[in-house]
Amino acid sequence: MLVLALETSCDETAAGIVEDGCRIRANVVASQIELHRSYGGVVPELACRSHLTNLPTVIDAALEEAGVRLAEIDVLAATLGPGLIGALLVGLSMAKAMAFALRKPLVGVNHLAGHIYAAFLTQPPPTFPFVALVVSGGHTDLYLVAEHGCFQTLGRTRDDAAGEAFDKVAKLLALGYPGGPIIDRLATRGRPDAVAFPRAMLAPGNYEFSFSGLKTAVRQHLLRAEEAAGLPVEDIAASFQEAVIDVLVTKTMDAVQHTGVRSLAVVGGVAANSGLRGRLAEVAARQGVQLTIPPPELCTDNAAMCASAAYYCYRAAPERVAAGEGDAWLRLDAKATLPLRSWSTARSGDGAATR
Ligand code: KG4
Ligand code: ZN
DSSP: OEEEEEEEESEEEEEEETTTTEEEEEEEEEEOOOHHTTTTOHHHHHHHHHHHHHHHHHHHHHHHTOOGGGOOOOOOEEEEEOHHHHHHHHHHHHHHHHHHHTTTOOEEEEEEHHHHHGGGGSSOOOOOOOOEEEEEEHHHHHHEEETTEEEEEEEESSSOHHHHHHHHHHHHHHHSSHHEEEEEEETTOTTSSSOOOOOEEEEOOOOOOOOHHHHHHHHHHHHHHHSSSSOOOOHHHHHHHHHHHHHHHHHHHHHHHTOSEEEEEEGGGGGGGGHHHHHHHHHHHHOOOOEEOOOOHHHSSSEEEEEEEHHHHHHHHHHHHHHHHHTTTOOOOOSSSOOOOOOOOOSSTSBBBOO
């Protein structure tokens, strides 16, 4: 079964085609980084307009990459949220128009489910039940995933997401946007023990995160360092990154132990971080835990991950989809804030297929 998904929740215009939920046939991402760079962050109105102009080209490129015609696509999908509302609406409206014209089912996908399903496009895929750490620009969430589409929240950030902390600290250091990859590169040349930045809420059994204090600690360090001779920026980057990694790895492995699972998936943009990947690989191997981290291009936003999530979501309720529910699919709505709901237990809802 071929699923074509569109993902436009933030500043990447993406189309992906995935076969049977696990084989990537096409994964096309048009990045808008250059468009937003001079503003130091994503400008929502510019992102929406750019999605609108990029989408047809990106969809054509995906079909060409997969070597399929539009008529051969079995199911269409689009991200419903969370994300920038205008940006989401562009992708969802396009997917609705395509579903209408092709008379094909349409599946609405939660962006966080998309990130988790990037793990099913990776070797080895996770084994149920597993713990998933979703660590991105907007989220730092820990889930227990009992089976396909069954997500139990263990904890999440109380304030900033880890990726947001990377971006804000890069801004404080005047490094540019987006900050994560720049800090990642600099950190490889710095001393991770140069500054003892705080590690928040490390008590065992606490799966909530907080990164805003860490960001403030970096700012205070920079203010103090202006009076004394400052440390090289590589040392600050490495020390900051080390603090983030310590917290993410400690809490995640604590959750793995506490739940008794033997499989762990780490997904989302920050999972592209080389320091985090290295540390997780080391700790998971030592503890005998199977670790799945998608390759970097599947960690950051893409539509192949959404196509995989849509496949499993569709497979869970094909009769509902095939029978159709009048015009219910047309009422699928984009939402800026959208909690990740289980589709294997929910009878209907935001993660569910509806046409
Ligand atoms: O998943 P994603 O592409 O978009 C969201 O859903 O937010 O994640 C983007 C975030 C940004 O904050 C970016 O700085 C961060 O992921 N990021 C990284 C790296 N690559 C991207 N953070 C640390 N190290 C990286 N190599
Ligand atoms: Zn994302």
